[in-house]
Amino acid sequence: MHIAGDLIDKHNRATAQARDDDFNALAEYLQRLGVDIQSLTAKAAQFGVAIPSWGVGTGGTRFARFPGIGEPRHVFDKLDDCGVIQQLTQATPTVSLHIPWDDADPSVLREQASSLGLGFDAMNSNTFQNQPDQAHSYKFGSLSHTDIATREQAIEHNIRCIEIGKALGSQALTVWVGDGSNFPGQTHMGQQFDRYLDAMKQVYAALPDHWQMFTEHKMYEPAFYSTVVQDWGSSYLIARELGPKASCLVDLGHHAPNVNIEMIVSRLARFGKLGGFHFNDSKYGDDDLDAGTIDPYRLFLVFNELVDIERQQGDAFKPAYMLDQSHNVTDPIESLMCSAMEVQRAFVQAMLVDREALAAYQADNDALMASQTLKQAFRTNVDPILQCARVQQGGAHDPISAYRESGYRTIVAKDRPQISGSGGGIV
Ligand code: AFD
């Protein structure tokens, strides 16, 4: 289901004058800095971040989940919701599926996605939960389990995700495992890592030539004493051992508080192993809050590195951008639209950094002016660029108001029964 085109047109017409005035004012300001607003707007329009299929459902904490109205019942409803996000923001052209949560006939999925103007991003495997018909439990791990039959089951599942992805036109597999330990001594950390690597090599062998494999690290949870893919160092080792099709995925929530994530970005990219991102925001850990809500400056600093790397490496540098969030108190569609726009904003702001000036300040060890150079870009309100990029492509000037005006949630709620119950669960 789509938002009516008339509604978007009306909304865009009502805001046209303000949009033009703001755009022209910003164009003038940027011209003084030697920046061409048109090419910046074209780049903003090309920017895309994938939506996680699981993000359109209301999330929860370990304690409870409070479902909203009109929650998606299955992957087809999820695709509809993703279609609305893309229609209004024009910044989310792809969806990332999680298997087996999103298991369905690939040809039907493909057909619906293309009718909504969506493609499929990286596939996500799930060996952190048991499925009802599963022979071996993942309670004590999956790809690194001590039992070979359990490892084989996890390998087969990942290979199945690749097969489904091939049928969908996806070109990547993201592997995140909950494997680790809760007690010192519970596992032999070296042997556990060896088992994981061995299993991943078998999954890697099943990758088509043009595919990529992303390994996603996480410092804790559900294992609390140690995790098999604990940090970017472990992730780098894995990607290096596996080969050129493997690279690291950085989830902004998977580090200790205050860790300098932009430096991790720089390091991994320097050695050709930065594969992709899961954007979100956090205060304490893997909070899965909306991107840019708590610390927009950090998001900007990450993009500052990405834009810098892109300048050095050119088109060869194409990390997979994806949101990975849990929306507990908001309408997930609204949160995902805001987040996509925040990520796009950080990208555009990072392109405003005067890199020649910055390089000169760095060479002179002028710490203050180097920092001010970044701040100046970060402080620039690039809303008019984002608004124009959206409207030019058929999106909405202000996606949130257009979405609220449409009454989409209430309309779909008629077909989607209210879910009761409040069992815990992060996803
Ligand atoms: C996890 C990881 C991983 C996983 C997702 C599932 O970030 O990306 O696929 O959440 O909800 O914390």
Ligand code: MN
């Ligand atoms: Mn993630």
Ligand code: MN
């Ligand atoms: Mn996470």
